[in-house]
Structure formats: C-alpha cells, structure tokens
Amino acid sequence: MIEVLPAVLINGLLVGGVLALIALGLNIQYGVGRVFNIAHGEFIMLGAFITTTLFTLTGSVKIDPLVSLVISGPFLFLIGFILYRTLFTSLRNRAPSPAAFEGSSLLAAFGLIFVIQNTAILIWGGRTRVYLWPHDFAIPLAGTVFRFSQVIAFALAIAIGVVFYVFVNRSRLGKAIRAAAQDPATAGLMGININMVLALCFGFGALLAGLAGSLISMYSSTSEVMGLGYAIGAIIVMVLGGLGSIPGSFIGGFIIGIIGSVVTYYEPALVIPAYYTLFLILLLVRPQGLLGK
C-alpha cells in the first residue's frame, strides 16, 4: 500500500476535482433555488453527449472538447433557466410552504430524469461512447501513468470553481444570489427580482453540470445512464462539504475522491457502501456538513 499510496492519492484528487464541480452546481441549485435536483446527473450526461457528438461528427469539422465547453455550458444554462422559469417557478408559486416546495420539486426532478434520459436514448441510440482526444498523452508519475486529459479536466474544474467563487462573492448579481439564499422573501422586498435570481441560479447549476460532463467525456466513456452515479456522488459531497458552501464542496470533493480511490484499490464493489458509511457517520455526527452553518 505504502508504495502505491501517492498514486492512489493523486488519482483521488483528480477524481475529486470534477466531483466537486458537479457538487457545486447541485449546491447552488439546492442552496439558493431550493430544488433538490436529482436530475443533475442528466445535465452532466447531456454535456458529455454534446461534446462527444460535436467531436465525432462525420465530416471534416471536428470541434475540440475544450472548444465545445463554450457550447455545452451555455446550452445547459438555457435548459436549466427555462426549466426553472416554467416548471419550478409555477411549483413554487403553488406550494403552501417551502418544505412542500422541496418535496414537490424533488418529485418533478424525478420526472425529469425519465424524460431526459429516455429522450437521449431515442436520439443517440443507447450505446456506450468513447473518443480519443488528439492532444492526450501519458504522464508517468508516482510509479503509475496518468493522462493529460485527466489533469486538464482537474485544472479546469478548479479554475471554474474559483471563478464562480469570486463571482458569487464580488459581483452585484452574486450579492443578490447570497441574499436570496439567506431569505428569499426579504430579498424580494429589497428590490431583487427573486424569480429571476432563482432561475439564474438553477441555470448556473446546470451550466456547471454541463461543463463537468464535457470534461468527463475527455477521459472516460459515456452512456445515457451515466448520470445517476455522478448525482449520488455529488449529493454526498454536497452534504459532506456543507449546504451553501463553495469551498466546502471542493473539500468534500477531494475527501470523497480520495476515499473512493483508496477503496477502489482494495475492492471496487465496496465504493458505494463506503460512501454511505461516511454519509451515515456524517448525518449522526455533523449533519450540517464540514463548512455548513
């Protein structure tokens, strides 16, 4: 174990970075928009499939995955924004209490999983897809081999996280988002267009999921049913890091990534039970998460 420990840890960090990006999107959707978006994984899948399709188009024009980030991200933002403006806003207006809205929006998100996943199978045919990124090369490190695409995905995930952190903490819109997260009713009274802010937040969450999906497709195979596994991982990362905390999502992502990597080294079948054991301990000891309030 000792001789492979550095390799296992590095792998955990690489996996954790992308997982943190996914959890960050979920965090803003639930932390601000109050939608516990179980369909988050489907947005990741859509991002991955858009990138894969654009790269493997028959013909001379092949769009590089790094370039298609600027297509998949905004496209998913639009889907998320429209979904919130239509479906979730009207659920929110009808719900008698915030808790009732959380319940009904969770159910609606389930409906979305069915619709998005099966529409994707209709469009793309339900095959596992993989492509080789032409700029990829092997990096020998710590006694094993990592791929450049994985390192690039990790670096971009961190960079996007930092940009998002600065945006939420420094910009005017970010201030409105933080106000809406604390108390939507009062924020509305202060002149914030609350429905717009919540819809933007849901859109940002979908955007981050789309970007994560594009990055994942660069080093991993993708399929229409890939979303659920990532969504479960991200949910645990979010609870571990703390609802509403951006740095918490990243710390949680690294912890879960490393635990997953270590357990996979011994017994891949026990990764999910290990996540759940951690989740249970967390719920008993610190339900608000590491950096939660």
Next chain:
Amino acid sequence: MDITTFIPRKLWVPGLLLLILIVLATLPLYAGSNRVLFISATTLMYIALAVSWAMFSGPTGYMSLAPAAFFGVGIYTTAILRNELPLGVIIVAAGIVSFIVALLVGLVTLRLKGIYFAIFTFGLVVLIGQLVLYYDIHILGVRGHPVTPTTYEIMYYCMLGLAVATLLAAYFIRRSRLGLALQSIGGNEEAAAHMGVNTTRVKVLTFAISAIFMGAAGAIMGARMVFVDPAATFSVGYSFSPVLMAVFGGMGQLYGPVIGATIFSLLEIWLSGRFPLYYAIIFGIILILVILYLPGGVVGLIPKLRNRLGGVISRLGKGGKAEQHANT
C-alpha cells in the same frame, strides 16, 4: 321502485368491496390463461406497494424512495430460502427482514430534516444491491441464485392476500392514534412534538411497518422467478413506480393509491413491452403534469366534480319545485 330504499346506506361500501373481493378470489376459475393471472397479480403487487408507500409518506410528507430496496430484500430472501422453506414462511421472513432494515435506516435518518431522509433512501437501493452482490460473489462464491418457480395461481392468491392485508393495515393505521400522530407530523412537526407526540418513534415505526408489505411483495414476486441476480433485483424502477402511482391516484383517500396503481400497472404492461422508451418518457411527463396540476391526485378531483355536478343537480331540483308551485 328505487333500489336504494331496500339497502341501508351504510352497507353500500362494504357490500361493493365484498363483491370485488369475491370476483377477485374466483378469478383463477375463469381467467383462462396464465397471462391474465400474471397481469392481475402484478397489478395487485403495485397496489400493495403504492398503498404501503402512501401509508408513511402520504400523511407525513417525508419522501421515501426506498420501496425498491425493501422489494429487493424480499426477492433476495426468497432466492436464498426458496429451496428450504415453504413460501408462507418465506413471505413472513421477508417482511421481518425488511422491517428490521427499515428500523435501522429510520432510526438514523428520521431524526433529521426530511430532505436527508429522501437523499438517504434514494441511494439505499444501490447500497443494498452492492452489498448483496459483494456477499454473493466474495462470501458465497456464486453470482445469483436459481429458484424453483411456483404456479401462477399460488402467486396470484399470495398477492391478493397481501394487497388485502396492506389495505386493512393502512385503514386501521389511518383510524388509530398512530394515524392521527402521523397527520399532525405532516401538518407541523414541531407543534406535534410539543403536543406530546414522540415524533421519531411514530415516524420510524410507521416507516418500518410499511416496509413489511414491500418486502413481502418482493418475496412473492421472487417466488415466480427462475433465476435471481442481485444486479437486476435492486432496480430503482420499483422505487419510482409506487411513488408515481400513489401521487397520481392521490393520497387524501385510502383508495387513491389503489386507483393510481391499477391504471399505471395496466398502462405499464400494455406499453412497456412494445415501446419501453416512449413509456418511460410518458411516465415522466405524467409525473410532472400531476405534480403541477393535480396536487391532490385523481381523488382530489372527485370533490371538485361533485361540487360542480351537485350545483347543477340542486339547481335542476329547485327548478322542478318552482314549476310545481306555479302549477298549483
């Protein structure tokens, strides 16, 4: 002559239920084919699953996404015990195992906010599935278990018995102190706790009771299988279907989930074999539309319709009387 004058009003509902029960109990005599029996048994299974889901999640508003986990536990119990014990014992055993699992899950997660409960139960299916797979491969050294299937008649009668038992349990829970406590938790949990309701105990107990029926349903379904594979046994679909059926039917009345389960299981059998993708998409769209426009489910529509129709009928009646007055 109006027939209603002969039969007291009170006997209408029990009489109708008895009639339905007699028709269902004698179904194998004139069903003709095993396919009819299998479809009826599947429908009864979904009724048991939807009613037992609504037993806990309906009044409290706590979203349990665990039916598939207990259902899978039931199937797996059958797979392990089928060749050694009679089916009746296995069904009871599956109920007890599910009860214990639900008790443990509930004790840990039901003290917390509702959303944590939903999150945890959401992954419970995958978690138990993985653990069972690990146990199979690394400890038993096998992958899956062959089972000697029972006849369709036995499966049908077991499901009928289970559906009736589930409905009776749900009926008595609704009418008991436990039911009132559940309602008060759904209304306002903090207030319920202040009124002296031991909220955690009430929630955990009902959650575990509802799991008994899900586990038993799995055990009966498992008895009809030829081969039980852990990966296929723990399928999230069995969590979503009962939830959709109960929400679609409406949880305000006991018969709401029954209506939802009957409609959707027939729809599923009819469509899912031929157009599985379209069925899943329609399933999702209906779920979203029901949440948006029918928060009380189909059952919630009945009082509205009655109000509308009632208004029309009473106006007609008044009109008739007014005419009589004019004539005299």
